Amino acid sequence: xxxxxxxxGLVLACALLMGFAVAQVTLNFWSWRTEDVAAYRExxxxxxxxxxxxxxxxxxxxxxxxxxxxxxxLLAGEGPDIVHVRAYGAFEAIxxxxxxxxxxxxxPALADFPPLALDGNRLRRDGLVYAVPFASQTLVxxxxxxxxxxxxxxxxxxxxxxxxxxxxxKAAGYVPIANGTAxxxxxxxxKGVFAPSFYGPDFFDDIMTGEATFEDPRYVGAxxxxxxxxxxxxxxxxGVDYPTSQNLFVNELAAMFVSGSWxxxxxxxxxxxxxxxxxxPPVPEAGQTxxxxxxxxxGFAVNADTKHLEEAVTFVNYLASREFGQLFxxxxxxxxxxxxxVSTDPLLAKxxxxxxxxxxxxxxxxxxxxxxxxxxxxQERLASxxxxxxxxxxxxxxxxxxxxxxFEPFQNR
Amino acid sequence: MxxxxxxxxxxxxxxRLSPRAGxxxxxxxxxxxxxxxxLVFEVIPMISALIYSFYRWEGIGRVGFAGFDxxxxxxxxxxxQGWTINAFWNNVIVFLTLMVVQNGLALFLAILLGGNPRGxxxxxxxxxxxxxxxxxxxxxxxxxxxxxxxxxxxxxLGAVGLGALAQPxxxxxxxxxxxxxxxxxxxxxxxxxxxxxxxxxxxxxDYFEAARxxxxxxxHVARHVTWPLIAPAVTIIVILTFIGSFNWFDxxxxxxxxxxxPGRSTDVLALYFYRTAFGETAGALQDFGRGSALAVLLFLxxxxxxxxxxxxxxxxxxxLT
Numbered sequence: 057x058x059x060x061x062x063x064x065g066l067v068l069a070c071a072l073l074m075g076f077a078v079a080q081v082t083l084n085f086w087s088w089r090t091e092d093v094a095a096y097r098e099x100x101x102x103x104x105x106x107x108x109x110x111x112x113x114x115x116x117x118x119x120x121x122x123x124x125x126x127x128x129x130l131l132a133g134e135g136p137d138i139v140h141v142r143a144y145g146a147f148e149a150i151x152x153x154x155x156x157x158x159x160x161x162x163x164p165a166l167a168d169f170p171p172l173a174l175d176g177n178r179l180r181r182d183g184l185v186y187a188v189p190f191a192s193q194t195l196v197x198x199x200x201x202x203x204x205x206x207x208x209x210x211x212x213x214x215x216x217x218x219x220x221x222x223x224x225x226k227a228a229g230y231v232p233i234a235n236g237t238a239x240x241x242x243x244x245x246x247k248g249v250f251a252p253s254f255y256g257p258d259f260f261d262d263i264m265t266g267e268a269t270f271e272d273p274r275y276v277g278a279x280x281x282x283x284x285x286x287x288x289x290x291x292x293x294x295g296v297d298y299p300t301s302q303n304l305f306v307n308e309l310a311a312m313f314v315s316g317s318w319x320x321x322x323x324x325x326x327x328x329x330x331x332x333x334x335x336x337p338p339v340p341e342a343g344q345t346x347x348x349x350x351x352x353x354x355g356f357a358v359n360a361d362t363k364h365l366e367e368a369v370t371f372v373n374y375l376a377s378r379e380f381g382q383l384f385x386x387x388x389x390x391x392x393x394x395x396x397x398v399s400t401d402p403l404l405a406k407x408x409x410x411x412x413x414x415x416x417x418x419x420x421x422x423x424x425x426x427x428x429x430x431x432x433x434x435q436e437r438l439a440s441x442x443x444x445x446x447x448x449x450x451x452x453x454x455x456x457x458x459x460x461x462x463f464e465p466f467q468n469r
Numbered sequence: 470m471x472x473x474x475x476x477x478x479x480x481x482x483x484x485r486l487s488p489r490a491g492x493x494x495x496x497x498x499x500x501x502x503x504x505x506x507x508l509v510f511e512v513i514p515m516i517s518a519l520i521y522s523f524y525r526w527e528g529i530g531r532v533g534f535a536g537f538d539x540x541x542x543x544x545x546x547x548x549x550q551g552w553t554i555n556a557f558w559n560n561v562i563v564f565l566t567l568m569v570v571q572n573g574l575a576l577f578l579a580i581l582l583g584g585n586p587r588g589x590x591x592x593x594x595x596x597x598x599x600x601x602x603x604x605x606x607x608x609x610x611x612x613x614x615x616x617x618x619x620x621x622x623x624x625x626l627g628a629v630g631l632g633a634l635a636q637p638x639x640x641x642x643x644x645x646x647x648x649x650x651x652x653x654x655x656x657x658x659x660x661x662x663x664x665x666x667x668x669x670x671x672x673x674x675d676y677f678e679a680a681r682x683x684x685x686x687x688x689h690v691a692r693h694v695t696w697p698l699i700a701p702a703v704t705i706i707v708i709l710t711f712i713g714s715f716n717w718f719d720x721x722x723x724x725x726x727x728x729x730x731p732g733r734s735t736d737v738l739a740l741y742f743y744r745t746a747f748g749e750t751a752g753a754l755q756d757f758g759r760g761s762a763l764a765v766l767l768f769l770x771x772x773x774x775x776x777x778x779x780x781x782x783x784x785x786x787x788x789l790t
Contacts, residue, residue, distance in 0.1 A: 124747045127529045127755065145754050153530020238640045240728050241752060292617035294731060295637025300618055424754065427745075428548050431752030432728070440732040445642065458548050 081367050082111045086129075087140035088122035091322070095387040102383060103374045110367045112138075130155045130359070137362040138371060141187050143176030143352040145424030150357075151179045151186045157358045158184040162369045165376040165394075173393035176352030176421075187355025188376040191390040194317045194407050195248040195349040195417065197335040203230055203311040211335055215281065218338035222288040225311045232288035234310035236296020242315075243438035244419060244431055248349035249314050250285070251278035252415045253339045257347055260416050266465020269456040271449075279441065279448035286442050294443050306330060317407045318353070321389045334406040350414035351421055352393070426462045433458040515768065522761035529755065539762035543745075549759065555733050556741040563650055563737065564714035571654035572661050572706055579665030580691055593666070597659035604656065608723030611652045615639050615724075639725060642734040649724050649735060653717075661706045668702035669695055700786040708779055715771050718743065728752070738767050 089096065093116050100112045115136070117125045123146065129135045130150065139156065141147050150156060158179075159166060166174065166185055177187035199211070207228050212218040222232035237243050252259075255274040262268040268275075290296040290304060305313035306326040312335070313319075323330060336346040356375045358368045374380055381394030389401055391408060399405055416422065423430025437451040460466035486494065525535040543549050578596065582589050599607065614621045615638040623635035638648040672695065680694050696703075718739035721729065727744050729736025744753060746760020 123755065127747075131529060146748070149528030149748075149754055152528045153532075155529070236640070238637075238726075238730060240726065240730050244752070290618065292635075292637035292640065294640025295615070295617040296640070297616075300616060304618070419752075424752070427754055427756055427759075429753055432749070433548070435752055436728060436730070436733060439640075439730060440642070443641070443731065445732070454548075461547070 080111075081109060081364055082113055083138055083362075083364055083367055083371055084136035085112050085114045085138040085140070085371075086126065086136040087114065087116045088119045089140070090116040090118060092116070092388055095384075098387060099380060099383055102379070103371065107370060107374075110371065112371060126150070133361060135359045135361070137359055137364055137368045139357045139359055140190070140354060141177070141357045142354045143189075144420055145426075145429065147177055147187065147354070148179060148425060151177075152181065155360055156186040157360045157362075158182075158186055159188065159358065159372065160184050162358075163188060163373050163376050165373065168395045169376075169393055170395070172350075172416075173352050177355040177357070180425075187357035188372050189352050189355045189393045190375070190384075191353040191388075192393050192411070193351055193353050193417075194391070194411055194414065195245055196315070196317055196407060196410065197249060197337060198305065198313045198315065198319070198323065198332050199335045200305070200308055200311050201331040201333050203308065207311075212338055213336075214342050215338045215340055219284060219288075222285075222312075226288060231290055231304055231310035232312060233285065234290055234301040234304040234313040235315075236290045236293040236298075236301050237439045237442050238293075238295055239298035239301075240435035240439060241431070242298050242301070243442065244435045245316060246285075246314050247279070247282060247434070247438060248417050249337050250282055251275070252347040252349055252418075253337050253344070254278035254281055257413075257415055260418055260422065263418070264422055264465070266468070269466055270459070271452045271456050276448050276452045279451055282438075283441065283448065286444070289442070294439065302326070305332075317391060317404075320401075320403050324389070332403075334403050334410070336410055345413050346410070348410045348414045349417040350411055351417040353390075423459055423463070428458045428461070430455065430459055518761040518764045518768075521757050522765050524758055526756055526758045529757070531757075535758060539758040540766070543759055543762050543766070552733065552736065552741060553738075553763070556729070556736045556738045559646060559729075559735070559737050560715050560717065562646060563653075563717055564711055566647070566650045567654060567657075567710050567714055568707070570650070571658055572710060574654070575658055575661035575706075576665050576703075578658075578662045579669055580695060582662070582666050583669035583695070593663070596662050599656045600659040602656065604719040605723050607652060607656045608720045611655075612639065612724045615648055640731055642732050645725060645731060645735045649720050652724065653720055656720075657713075661710075664702050664706055665699060668699035672698045700782075704779065704782040704786060707782065708775055711778065712771055712775055715739075715767065738763065742767060 085096075085100075087096070093114065096114045096116075100114055104111060123142075126135070126139065127150075130139075135155065139150070141150055141156070166188065169189060173189040173192060174185050177189055178185050203225070204211070207224060209221055209224060212221045225232040235242060235246055237246075255272075255278045259268065259272070259274055262272070263270070286293070290301060290310070296304075301310075301313065302315075302319070302323070304310040306323060308327075308330070313323075317334075323332065337348060339346050356372055358365075358372055362368045376394065378394055378396045381392035381397035384390065385392045385397050385399050385401075385404065389399075389404060391399070391404060391411070399408065419430030419434055433455045434451065437446060437454055440446045441448060441451050456466060521531070522539050523535060523537075524531045525533045525538070543553050578592075582592060613619065615623075617623055617635070617637040617640070622638065623632075626632055626635050636644060638644050676694050676698070677690055680690050685693065716739055717737050721735045721737055721740055722743075725735040727740060727749050729740055742760055742763040745756055745763055748755035
């Protein structure tokens with residue numbers, strides 16, 4: 057009897073030990089979303105409840121240093137199992153040297169994702185997808201509903217109406233558009249909101265095939281329109297940076313704010329009472345459909361050197377599931393590219409509606425793969441253009457010449 | 470009474486070091502940690518940067534030997550060449566302006582304080598106080614002061630009726646770099662002042678008295694007595710300012726941004742190197758090859774100029790005295 061108990065005890069101990077060993081599989085998951093730690097904890101809790109054998113440690117790093125931290129760790133072979141990666145050029149910088157694992161045959165759900173979303177995490181060299189797309193962003197105009205109502209303003213549809221509205225807002229003592237031009241990347245966002253409706257839906261393809269360059273009249277014309285906005289930006293806009301612009305809008309000193317859909321959660325957080333909406337960019341002529349800039353923000357990838365391949369694949373399959381996408385959208389007010397996810401948030405619904413007529417955010421999607429990147433070239437020059445020191449034609453010429461140093465379709469022209 | 474014998478030494482086997490060995494051990498204890506630190510954090514990164522600069526990089530992966538191609542690109546290929554030259558000249562402007570504004574003022578203040586006017590100690594503390602603050606802190610604070618909407622500077626100009634002079638200081642190509650240089654001078658003024666003052670105080674008073682007895686006025690005393698005798702301090706300050714100006718990073722990074730806005734007017738070599746090697750989250754990719762090439766060039770330039778210049782200045786010190 058005693059012996060039998062001894063055997064039973066041994067088996068029990070082994071089982072416990074094994075159980076313990078299984079429960080010890082911990083996946084490290086790195087991200088730059090420091091603001092979203094609590095939400096990711098909730099998303100991971102849902103996964104861990106269904107997969108008690110797998111524990112996921114989520115760690116977020118400051119956005120400005122994330123690329124460096126990630127790069128250093130991957131180079132040293134110390135990278136996390138799950139890597140939150142950016143899209144396009146920044147994604148290729150990690151995927152091309154072989155630090156990530158192709159997911160096409162490991163995550164069946166990817167087959168149903170929209171191709172445009174997958175392209176952001178597709179390695180151009182082999183055509184394979186290396187990350188599960190996590191969110192798309194759309195460039196939009198936010199407006200303060202209360203200020204518009206107070207001044208009796210309707211939402212402008214055409215460019216002329218937009219300028220007229222801005223003029224009325226300015227006359228009433230508010231800042232029409234909160235944006236300044238001191239943060240270079242936000243100048244590209246400003247262009248990304250207003251220019252597409254002027255250069256049109258075919259321009260992106262014409263550029264990528266070399267049918268047109270950035271000196272095309274459509275592009276120069278769109279830049280000239282941007283110049284007309286200068287009087288309606290934040291006062292002394294050359295010295296106003298992104299956080300100050302946000303503050304102007306959040307504190308209801310400005311009636312409009314040009315940014316991306318990523319700012320919805322942040323604006324709500326900074327001022328929960330702010331009554332704001334999303335407006336379509338103005339079109340040249342009445343009756344035209346506004347065209348918005350769209351891009352994939354990034355994806356969830358698996359480290360090619362992970363020691364827990366099976367568990368990591370299980371986890372990214374969860375990250376590609378509708379269940380995850382729905383909770384993700386509900387918690388973080390972000391547009392998930394996962395098919396079937398719907399948002400009940402009115403602002404997100406408006407963004408989704410605008411996405412029906414979108415064009416790729418041109419420099420990020422097309423020209424962030426090599427240096428000098430299109431973004432570097434254009435961001436630097438737009439501030440000078442809006443300050444009046446160079447002309448739109450000069451901007452277009454310098455951007456074209458910079459890109460032509462490596463982009464063959466521009467070289468043969 | 471016979472002296473009691475000394476108590477026998479306890480029977481433990483203590484290792485007795487000869488004074489020479491003890492001294493060596495003591496020196497080793499002092500020298501090894503900084504040497505290891507220097508090797509790990511200075512020498513090894515320098516060597517790896519040198520190696521990296523000869524390779525071609527694809528994203529964050531090293532893909533092949535590139536010879537001098539990275540150097541050729543940053544020095545001779547557009548637009549990189551333009552950016553390198555622009556950043557270099559900005560460094561030169563930083564150095565020259567700091568020499569005149571910061572160090573010139575420091576010398577003037579040191580000569581004034583050298584005469585021990587009333588409240589000398591108070592002024593010494595006031596001038597030196599900002600030196601104790603972190604550059605990042607000072608940069609962030611001044612960035613807020615210079616903000617055109619919420620900033621103190623423009624509001625104060627407005628309050629005293631000079632509202633017309635209010636400007637987006639950090640947003641204009643004409644004022645951005647000089648605004649940051651001004652903040653640098655504000656923060657660092659106390660250091661050269663103290664160094665000059667210490668040098669002035671080490672000059673025997675008899676020299677000044679002798680000169681004055683011979684009828685020299687204050688200008689003559691400063692020019693022919695003080696200046697030659699503080700030449701070693703001047704050498705140190707010039708070389709430190711040179712090295713500091715060409716490694717200038719924290720202030721422009723905090724106050725303007727990684728891409729040297731507006732229109733690259735605040736771009737300096739260290740920012741340009743960092744942006745190239747580590748990427749700029751809002752637009753640029755990392756390129757370790759070009760970044761390392763820039764770091765190597767910057768290091769060689771600072772090293773060669775600093776050594777040459779130190780030699781020249783040292784020789785001149787001898788000539789002056």
